[in-house]
Amino acid sequence: MVPADPHSHAHDHGHVHAHSHGLSSPHPAQAAPWSILRMPVLSRLGAAVAVSAVMWAVVWLSMR
Numbered sequence: 001m002v003p004a005d006p007h008s009h010a011h012d013h014g015h016v017h018a019h020s021h022g023l024s025s026p027h028p029a030q031a032a033p034w035s036i037l038r039m040p041v042l043s044r045l046g047a048a049v050a051v052s053a054v055m056w057a058v059v060w061l062s063m064r
Contacts, residue, residue: 036044 036047039047
């Protein structure tokens with residue numbers, strides 16, 4: 001036989017959260033003004049090459 005627990009297990013801390021949703025429902029989606037996943041493949045490839053070139057320039061300049 002398990003003895004009765006005299007205190008409550010409620011998780012009410014006396015403060016209010018800015019928003020809430022149930023554990024079973026996901027967080028509502030937010031509109032993204034820009035996403036790399038929406039770019040065409042050639043644009044993504046060009047962006048990757050540009051970022052890589054900038055990073056190599058930083059390495060090259062730091063070695064001078």
